[in-house]
Structure formats: structure tokens, C-alpha cells
Amino acid sequence: MHILAATNFSTRSQRALRRAGQLAQVEGAELAIVNVVDYNQPQHRVEMDMREAERILAELTSSMPELREVQCCPLVVSGDPFDAILRTAAAQRADLIAMGAHRRQPLRDIFVGTTIERLIRTGPYPVLIVNNDVKAPYGTVLAPIDMSEPSANAIRVARATGLMDEAHFTILHAFLPLANGMMFLAGLDRARIDKYVSGERQKVTEELAAFLVENDLGVPGSSLRVEEGGAFEVISGAVDKMRPDLLVIGTNGRSGMLNALLGSVADEALRSLNVDILAVPPVKQQHSVQSLRG
Numbered sequence: 001m002h003i004l005a006a007t008n009f010s011t012r013s014q015r016a017l018r019r020a021g022q023l024a025q026v027e028g029a030e031l032a033i034v035n036v037v038d039y040n041q042p043q044h045r046v047e048m049d050m051r052e053a054e055r056i057l058a059e060l061t062s063s064m065p066e067l068r069e070v071q072c073c074p075l076v077v078s079g080d081p082f083d084a085i086l087r088t089a090a091a092q093r094a095d096l097i098a099m100g101a102h103r104r105q106p107l108r109d110i111f112v113g114t115t116i117e118r119l120i121r122t123g124p125y126p127v128l129i130v131n132n133d134v135k136a137p138y139g140t141v142l143a144p145i146d147m148s149e150p151s152a153n154a155i156r157v158a159r160a161t162g163l164m165d166e167a168h169f170t171i172l173h174a175f176l177p178l179a180n181g182m183m184f185l186a187g188l189d190r191a192r193i194d195k196y197v198s199g200e201r202q203k204v205t206e207e208l209a210a211f212l213v214e215n216d217l218g219v220p221g222s223s224l225r226v227e228e229g230g231a232f233e234v235i236s237g238a239v240d241k242m243r244p245d246l247l248v249i250g251t252n253g254r255s256g257m258l259n260a261l262l263g264s265v266a267d268e269a270l271r272s273l274n275v276d277i278l279a280v281p282p283v284k285q286q287h288s289v290q291s292l293r294g
Contacts, residue, residue, distance in 0.1 A: 001029035001161065004094040004125075006085050006115075008035065009056055012100030016130040019276070020098040021066030026137060027162040032073040032092040033057060034085065039078040050076045066134065081115045089125050096161050098128045120251055120270070120279045126157050129270065129277045132245075138276070141167040142244035144174070144235050147211040154250035154280035155217050163246060163278060169222040170242065171212070174234035175204045201226055232268050239273050247277045 005020035007013040017033060024031040035053045039046055057074035061067050073092070077084045089097055099116055119127050141164050145151040155171075158164050177200040205226045212218055227234040239247065249269065270277060 001027050001095050002032070002093050003029050003096050003098060004032045004034060004085070004089050004092055005098045006034050006036070006081075007057075007060075007100070009053075010100060012130075014100070015133060016098045016100040016128070017060065018064065018066045018134040019128070019130045021064060021070055022134055022137065023096075023098075023162060024070045025066065026165065030071045030073070030092075031067070032075055032088065032094070033061070034075045034077060034088045036081045036084040037076060037078045039080075046078050050078065082118045085115065085119065086123060086125075089123075094125055096128060097123075097125045098130060101129050101131045116270075120281075124281055126161070126278060126280045128163070129279065131274055131276050137166045138163055138245040139167055140242065140244040141169045141246045141248060142172055142238060142242060143169070143248040144172045144231070145208070145211075146173070147208060148250070150250035150280075150282045152211075152215045152217060152250075153283050154248050154278070157280045158246075158248045158278055161278075163248075167245070170225055170238075170244070171208070171217075171222065172225045172227065172234065172238050173204065173208050174227055174229055174231045175200065176230065177201075177228065197228060201228065235269055236273065239275055244275060247273065247275050249277060249279050251279050251281050 003020050003024055005017045007017050020031055020033075023029065035057060037046055037049045037053055041049075053076040054074070057076065061072045061074055075088060077088060079087075085097065088094075097119065099119075101116075116127065116129060119125070141158065143151075143155050143158070145155070177197050205224065208224060208226065212224075225238060227238065229237070235247075238244075247269065270279070
């Protein structure tokens with residue numbers, strides 16, 4: 001497996017570097033570390049910044065515990081961060097890109113136009129967004145699923161990369177009983193409404209179980225959660241209750257995030273949930289990953 005960790009030497013990107021190093025240790029993966037220097041400045045400044053970045057990368061690879069005993073390839077390139085990271089990922093045959101989360105800025109949409117947002121929406125690589133400190137391999141993983149191929153593919157990639165090797169895995173599905181509101185407006189009693197909702201939950205649970213079997217997505221020790229409510233409401237609530245180490249989300253390429261997550265809902269999850277997130281592109285968009293563990 002080949003991992004690319006992008007760093008700008010901030011605390012947030014250092015977390016991603018440590019997580020990438022830890023995963024590379026466990027999986028025996030090759031790790032490339034890239035820093036992108038702004039090319040929109042005088043050439044002598046570009047060259048000076050690149051030399052300084054090379055020095056810092058050399059210090060990191062020798063001093064960071066997670067990078068010891070890992071086959072590291074430190075790289076410094078100049079250019080636009082989005083283009084430079086994609087070029088480097090292609091050259092390194094990356095199976096996974098790890099990046100630190102952006103600083104949260106409540107008064108603006110921090111993901112619109114950012115490198116992470118562009119990589120997730122248009123790039124062909126799974127992107128691991130690291131929000132939290134690295135203490136151990138992921139112990140709990142939560143995957144919202146809508147019984148679509150992109151969501152199934154996200155779970156397959158999470159398994160193949162080794163991110164779930166030591167984790168308890170929970171599959172989450174949100175459903176909205178369509179007749180619930182009409183029954184309430186019609187004045188039906190609570191018991192009849194509850195019985196209807198329970199029946200819908202059972203039906204959805206059976207469909208979900210069949211989908212998992214059909215797509216060979218069963219994981220030993222895994223569990224299912226079928227929750228009533230809107231997508232982001234259910235995801236946010238599950239994150240608050242379960243405190244997972246990792247959230248796995250399939251994406252839908254240029255048109256937005258996973259359809260069942262209603263586009264902006266998944267963007268909201270990326271923007272506001274304090275959890276590491278693996279965002280996986282659909283197979284047709286995804287970079288060829290023939291043997292992640294090879």
C-alpha cells in the first residue's frame with residue numbers, strides 16, 4: 001500500500017502525519033510526505049522556502065516516533081496545493097491521502113474552495129481527514145450507509161486500507177417513515193403511529209441486512225444502527241453518543257457527497273463534526289487500487 005501525507009507543518013497536519021505513519025507501520029506501507037511551497041512569489045523566495053521545507057521534513061522523519069521503521073519519502077514541491085498534491089499522489093501511486101483538518105471558522109464556509117474540499121469533490125483518491133490526536137489505531141468506526149454502491153465502496157476501501165483492522169465497526173442508516181407526519185395530522189393515536197414506525201424500521205433493517213450480505217460487507221463483531229430522522233441529524237447524534245474514532249463516508253464525485261446524505265448534509269458533517277473522516281470517491285472516479293495491501 002502507498003500512503004501520501006500532505007503537511008504544511010501546522011499542528012493539524014502533524015496529526016495527519018502521525019496517523020499516516022502509524023498506519024504505515026501497521027500495514028507495512030510506503031509513506032510519502034509532501035509539503036507544497038507557494039509558487040506565486042519571487043523565484044529566490046520559492047527556492048529558499050523549499051530548502052527550509054526540506055530541512056523541516058528531514059527533522060520530522062528522524063524525530064517523530066510514528067515515522068520510525070517506516071519507509072518514508074519526503075518531498076517538497078511548488079505550485080497550487082490542490083494540483084501539486086494530485087500530481088504527487090499520481091507519481092507515488094497513492095492509495096490514500098492523509099491531511100489535517102482545516103481551522104474551524106464559524107462565520108464562513110471553510111470547505112468551499114479549500115484544498116480538502118477540492119480533493120474530496122473532484123479527486124480520485126480516498127482522503128483521510130484527521131481531526132484528533134493520535135493515541136492508538138482506530139478502535140471504533142462508524143459508517144453511514146444508504147444501500148448505494150458508493151457507500152458500499154467506502155466500506156470496502158476502509159477495510160482494504162487497514163483502517164478498520166482493530167476496530168469495532170458500526171453501520172448506520174437513517175430513515176424517515178413517509179406516512180408518519182400524515183398520520184399525526186390525521187389525529188391518529190400515538191400507539192398506532194409508533195406501530196407504523198416500528199414496522200418501517202423492521203422493513204428497512206431487513207433490507208439493509210440483505211444489502212450487506214449481497215455486497216459482502218459483513219465484518220466480524222460489527223453492529224447495525226437504524227435510526228429515524230434526517231441524515232445529518234442521525235449522523236450527528238450517533239457521533240455524539242458513540243464518540244467513534246473514525247467516520248467513513250462515500251462521496252459522489254463532482255455532483256456532491258453521497259446521495260443519501262443529501263449533498264450539503266455530508267458537507268456539514270465534514271465541516272462540523274469533531275471526528276476523523278475517511279471520504280471515499282465512487283469506483284468510476286477512484287484511482288485504480290488493485291491491491292492495497294500489496
